[in-house]
Amino acid sequence: SQTIHQWPATLVQPVGSPLSLECTVEGTSNPNLYWYRQAAGRGLQLLFYSVGIGQISSEVPQNLSASRPQDRQFILSSKKLLLSDSGFYLCAWRQGSSETQYFGPGTRLLVL
Amino acid sequence: AQSVTQLDSHVSVSEGTPVLLRCNYSSSYSPSLFWYVQHPNKGLQLLLKYTSAATLVKGINGFEAEFKKSETSFHLTKPSAHMSDAAEYFCVVSLGSARQLTFGSGTQLTVLP
Numbered sequence: 001s002q003t004i005h006q007w008p009a010t011l012v013q014p015v016g017s018p019l020s021l022e023c024t025v026e027g028t029s030n031p032n033l034y035w036y037r038q039a040a041g042r043g044l045q046l047l048f049y050s051v052g053i054g055q056i057s058s059e060v061p062q063n064l065s066a067s068r069p070q071d072r073q074f075i076l077s078s079k080k081l082l083l084s085d086s087g088f089y090l091c092a093w094r095q096g097s098s099e100t101q102y103f104g105p106g107t108r109l110l111v112l
Numbered sequence: 113a114q115s116v117t118q119l120d121s122h123v124s125v126s127e128g129t130p131v132l133l134r135c136n137y138s139s140s141y142s143p144s145l146f147w148y149v150q151h152p153n154k155g156l157q158l159l160l161k162y163t164s165a166a167t168l169v170k171g172i173n174g175f176e177a178e179f180k181k182s183e184t185s186f187h188l189t190k191p192s193a194h195m196s197d198a199a200e201y202f203c204v205v206s207l208g209s210a211r212q213l214t215f216g217s218g219t220q221l222t223v224l225p
Contacts, residue, residue, distance in 0.1 A: 032210055043202065044156075044215040051210055059212065090155055092213075099144045099163050099206055101213055103156040 002027035006091050006104040013111055019064075019078040021107050023091030026072065031093040033074040034101060035066055038088040050074060051096075086111045114139040114207045116186075118216035126224045131175075131190040133219045135203030138184060144206040145186045146213070147177055151199045159201075162186060173197070198223045 003026045013019060025031050035047040046059045048066035056066050063082050067075045074091060088108050092101040119134040137143055144163045148156040160171025167179040177188045186203060203216040 034212070036213075043217045044213075046212050046214075049210050049212060057210065092156075094211060099211060100146070100158060100161055101211070102158065103148075105155045106153075108153070 002093070002102070004091060004093055004102060004104040006089075006107050008107060009105065010108045011110070013081050013109065015083055015111055016080050019076070019081050019085070019109070021076040021089055021091075021109075023074040023076075023104055024072055025093045028072070028093070028095060030071060031095060033068065034092040034094070035074065035076050036090045036092065038090065038106075040087065044090065048076070081111045083111050085109065114143060114205050115214060116145075116203045116205050116216040118201075118203050118219050120219050121217065122220045122222070124222040124224060125193045127195055128192050131188070131193045131197065131221065133188040133201050133203075133221065135186045135188065135216060136184050137186060137203075137205055139205065139207075142181070144211075145177075145179065146204040146206065147171065147175070147186075147188050148202045148204055149199050150202065150218075156202065159188070193221075193223045195223050195225065197221060 005024050034049045036044045038044045049057050050068045064078050088106050090106045091104040094101045116137045146161045147159040149159050150156050159175050160169045162169050162179045170176045175190045200218045200220050202218050204213050
């Protein structure tokens with residue numbers, strides 16, 4: 001069966017520091033991968049998606065970037081965090097033939 | 113453009129009574145629609161999905177939803193609420209070549225003893 005992992009689970013970082021969040025999927029190949037952010041008291045917003053290695057599409061201009069160095073690995077990064085980057089970051093995967101996305105457990109980021 | 117509107121930000125019900133969480137969508141063609149649930153500090157779990165098959169969709173934990181094209185609605189229901197149903201519920205539409213998801217603003221369900 002397929003599983004999706006995210007780490008770290010929780011992160012507290014100072015403003016201006018770098019960021020790297022990792023998402024990996026097991027039990028499938030060539031998945032579509034997604035990064036979402038959920039700000040406090042708000043719905044989820046799609047940040048990036050990837051249909052293959054090295055292929056990244058950005059949905060919203062922002063302080064963040066994404067990379068997909070391997071088929072089942074999706075990384076969310078920032079060179080300098082802002083206070084507004086605080087939130088709950090969720091990674092999701094989808095098999096190309098399916099409509100359904102499956103979500104990871106999330107990373108809670110607090111920027112101070 | 114496609115979007116979803118969740119009509120209630122908060123819903124409170126007593127344990128054992130029915131649940132109704134409302135969602136309306138806008139789409140220029142027949143959409144794929146989902147309901148996800150999020151328990152506190154957890155990721156999202158798929159409850160059910162509609163992808164142009166049967167209009168009445170049954171999901172996990174006794175939830176179901178009916179796609180009504182004439183009303184552009186996809187309301188989530190459950191006959192009898194349980195304390196463990198307390199969570200936030202999101203109505204979601206899928207669009208784009210990569211099936212990007214657009215989320216409603218969420219409905220917080222409280223179940224009273």
